[in-house]
Amino acid sequence: MIEVSGLSKRYRLGSSKRDDTLVGAAKGLLTYPLRNYRELRQRKKFADKGEEDDTVLWALREVDFTVETGEVLGIIGHNGAGKSTLLKILSRITEPTEGRVVLRGRVSSLLEVGTGFHSDLSGRDNVFMNGTILGMSRREVRQKFDEIVAFSGVGSHIDTPVKFYSSGMKVRLAFAVAAHLDPEILIIDEVLAVGDLAFQEKCLAKMDNVSRSGRTVLFVSHNMGAVEGLCQRCLLMERGRKVFDGAVPEAIARYRDSTLSRASAVDLADRTDRYGDGAIRFQRVSFNGGRPVVVGEPLRVEVEFLCTEAIDSWQFTLRFCRNYREAVIMIDSKSQGVALSAQAGLNKLTIDLPSCTLMPNRYLVEMWANSSNATVDGLFDAASVTVQEGDPYGTGTMVYAPHNGLAIAPRGQWRIAKDAAPVSGT
Amino acid sequence: MGLGELKVGCGLNGLASYLALTILVTFTVKLSQMTEKNTTVIQATSGWQVIDTAALWRYRDLLYFLSLRGIKIKYAQSILGVGWAVANPLIQTLLFTLIFGNLAQLSSDGSPYILFSYTAMVSWSYFSGILTDSTNSLVNNRDMIGKVYFPRLILPMAPVLGKLVDFGVAFVVLIGLLFYYRMVPGWEIVMLPVLILIMVFTSLGVGAFLSALAVQYRDVQYAMTFMVRLLMYTAPVVYSVAIIPEYWQWAYALNPMVGVIEGMRAIFLNTREFPWQWVGTGAVVSVLLFLYGCFYFRRMERHFADVA
Numbered sequence: 016m017i018e019v020s021g022l023s024k025r026y027r028l029g030s031s032k033r034d035d036t037l038v039g040a041a042k043g044l045l046t047y048p049l050r051n052y053r054e055l056r057q058r059k060k061f062a063d064k065g066e067e068d069d070t071v072l073w074a075l076r077e078v079d080f081t082v083e084t085g086e087v088l089g090i091i092g093h094n095g096a097g098k099s100t101l102l103k104i105l106s107r108i109t110e111p112t113e114g115r116v117v118l119r120g121r122v123s124s125l126l127e128v129g130t131g132f133h134s135d136l137s138g139r140d141n142v143f144m145n146g147t148i149l150g151m152s153r154r155e156v157r158q159k160f161d162e163i164v165a166f167s168g169v170g171s172h173i174d175t176p177v178k179f180y181s182s183g184m185k186v187r188l189a190f191a192v193a194a195h196l197d198p199e200i201l202i203i204d205e206v207l208a209v210g211d212l213a214f215q216e217k218c219l220a221k222m223d224n225v226s227r228s229g230r231t232v233l234f235v236s237h238n239m240g241a242v243e244g245l246c247q248r249c250l251l252m253e254r255g256r257k258v259f260d261g262a263v264p265e266a267i268a269r270y271r272d273s274t275l276s277r278a279s280a281v282d283l284a285d286r287t288d289r290y291g292d293g294a295i296r297f298q299r300v301s302f303n304g305g306r307p308v309v310v311g312e313p314l315r316v317e318v319e320f321l322c323t324e325a326i327d328s329w330q331f332t333l334r335f336c337r338n339y340r341e342a343v344i345m346i347d348s349k350s351q352g353v354a355l356s357a358q359a360g361l362n363k364l365t366i367d368l369p370s371c372t373l374m375p376n377r378y379l380v381e382m383w384a385n386s387s388n389a390t391v392d393g394l395f396d397a398a399s400v401t402v403q404e405g406d407p408y409g410t411g412t413m414v415y416a417p418h419n420g421l422a423i424a425p426r427g428q429w430r431i432a433k434d435a436a437p438v439s440g441t
Numbered sequence: 442m443g444l445g446e447l448k449v450g451c452g453l454n455g456l457a458s459y460l461a462l463t464i465l466v467t468f469t470v471k472l473s474q475m476t477e478k479n480t481t482v483i484q485a486t487s488g489w490q491v492i493d494t495a496a497l498w499r500y501r502d503l504l505y506f507l508s509l510r511g512i513k514i515k516y517a518q519s520i521l522g523v524g525w526a527v528a529n530p531l532i533q534t535l536l537f538t539l540i541f542g543n544l545a546q547l548s549s550d551g552s553p554y555i556l557f558s559y560t561a562m563v564s565w566s567y568f569s570g571i572l573t574d575s576t577n578s579l580v581n582n583r584d585m586i587g588k589v590y591f592p593r594l595i596l597p598m599a600p601v602l603g604k605l606v607d608f609g610v611a612f613v614v615l616i617g618l619l620f621y622y623r624m625v626p627g628w629e630i631v632m633l634p635v636l637i638l639i640m641v642f643t644s645l646g647v648g649a650f651l652s653a654l655a656v657q658y659r660d661v662q663y664a665m666t667f668m669v670r671l672l673m674y675t676a677p678v679v680y681s682v683a684i685i686p687e688y689w690q691w692a693y694a695l696n697p698m699v700g701v702i703e704g705m706r707a708i709f710l711n712t713r714e715f716p717w718q719w720v721g722t723g724a725v726v727s728v729l730l731f732l733y734g735c736f737y738f739r740r741m742e743r744h745f746a747d748v749a
Contacts, residue, residue: 110484110743118483147506149589
């Protein structure tokens with residue numbers, strides 16, 4: 016059983032003020048260690064209540080809920096809604112600023128699979144390492160070792176250093192360890208977003224098993240299918256607060272609504288939930304310059320981005336997704352054989368597609384910029400696009416979205432043959 | 442409820458009411474332990490905390506595997522492997538013998554200089570090894586800290602066992618050298634475990650303190666390299682305590698490594714009477730450092746995941 020009452024968590028974000036005059040910069044250089052010291056020191060210090068500036072972020076605000084023994088609770092929300100912070104507090108990784116949690120029962124939390132894995136160690140060593148980090152004893156791991164290896168499908172490679180594993184194998188092994196935990200309360204964060212499809216199915220089946228065996232499960236995910244299938248109740252989080260607590264279908268419907276309306280804002284400069292080292296930062300994205308996007312008609316994507324310095328070669332990838340991380344089509348510079356470079360400052364990238372092959376529907380857009388060796392910027396839910404119904408084949412027949420998939424097929428050459436004599440007919 | 446959540450020193454009550462409170466709290470803790478064995482309460486804490494030895498004990502297997510991992514990673518993909526545990530102190534000793542023993546003609550209290558400095562180097566390597574690895578342990582494992590709960594004190598503790606292997610190997614070589622020079626250790630060898638404990642307590646205490654500091658200020662990590670080098674010259678590794686004026690030797694012995702190194706030399710090289718006083722001073726200082734380090738660590742622990 017889990018009781019959460021009045022839970023709040025406050026963070027201080029690092030501030031980065033820069034001087035733009037030479038004298039200011041020189042002065043800044045001298046006082047730089049002192050400023051750094053102050054800033055680092057401040058990260059865990061807060062003024063008394065009331066006195067708050069814009070560097071203070073409430074990642075979680077007065078969250079209350081109770082999970083009964085044997086209940087499976089889903090938690091959904093956007094990036095930055097406070098889900099991860101909530102999980103971190105429940106997993107005792109970080110302390111709340113206010114409020115209280117009571118957990119009755121042995122707790123295991125999985126915020127990631129493969130914590131403590133080291134590539135120089137063998138699969139066997141990593142299983143023991145990872146198992147004990149997750150709170151198992153050496154004996155428990157030893158007892159379950161054969162099962163773990165069998166579940167992972169790693170087989171005879173178990174004594175090979177993990178660095179020679181494929182990434183899929185590594186993930187499978189890591190999940191196999193996690194799947195053999197035996198807690199009364201299980202806290203899981205999105206670990207199912209890994210591995211190939213067959214393995215995901217296997218994991219979901221295992222999860223289902225766990226939840227059926229009367230254990231309390233807290234499950235955070237962006238995979239609505241999994242939430243729908245596993246959970247009995249669902250929390251929706253927004254900006255650190257709990258905004259809905261109840262039936263799963265309603266929570267998902269609310270989540271989708273808020274996702275689509277939020278993501279239609281296309282100014283990206285202020286987004287903080289991004290990935291990458293920041294050498295490139297997407298500022299703005301637009302589709303057909305704001306005019307409707309229609310199935311079968313040309314589609315123009317315009318991306319404005321800021322570079323800290325000139326970049327010789329980078330790769331741009333844009334995905335249209337139905338759900339979080341569930342891409343329908345991808346537009347990618349590298350696979351289309353396009354070499355991209357960029358100047359320092361504001362740049363604009365324009366991509367013209369002859370035809371929009373997406374079925375009428377709403378899509379979330381995911382954008383990535385990669386240099387040769389690293390991600391420089393990345394955004395999930397960067398924007399949303401509604402593709403309008405149209406007449407992609409120019410035949411006067413509109414295509415309809417429901418039950419017809421998410422992408423349209425290219426126009427085919429159609430023939431009917433009788434006695435192998437071709438009769439043409441387009 | 443409230444396991445390990447006792448707040449230490451919550452106000453200036455009278456001693457009597459404080460005692461009554463303590464008894465009451467202890468009783469309720471016991472009671473709740475009996476009724477709800479696995480209840481965890483999470484809430485904000487502040488100030489000094491008690492060290493949760495029960496949790497440390499529960500996670501002892503993690504300590505074992507972390508130590509093992511440290512050893513395995515260190516010697517993975519190396520040709521000499523664990524031979525480096527000998528090569529490192531030995532090469533340094535040879536250098537010292539050349540520079541300080543032969544060129545600078547430093548006194549070695551009557552024993553061969555190579556033995557004189559190797560005995561010290563073996564201890565110093567163990568001490569500085571733990572110190573360095575403990576200090577870096579939190580920063581190096583910050584991914585882990587952000588993803589899973591375990592008593593954080595395990596991280597700086599892991600090098601103690603890990604480095605013990607290196608120490609053991611280097612120690613075997615020391616015994617070989619003693620054989621070669623036909624030296625027999627005195628009966629004071631029974632004090633060897635105490636000397637090792639002094640090293641462990643000192644390095645762990647300072648390491649825990651510095652690791653907690655390094656999470657927030659990475660400067661600690663960068664300064665560590667030359668700090669350790671500098672520290673070595675504050676201990677009698679290359680020279681003998683004899684060069685310190687007798688009047689100041691008590692102050693010099695506040696450095697626990699003085700008692701350890703001179704103790705080692707007294708045991709194995711019979712350079713002097715076993716320095717009970719220096720070892721005693723060192724032991725007290727090491728325990729104080731250890732306690733302070735651990736409590737400071739506990740105090741800072743709650744911020745690790747947020748600032749790491």
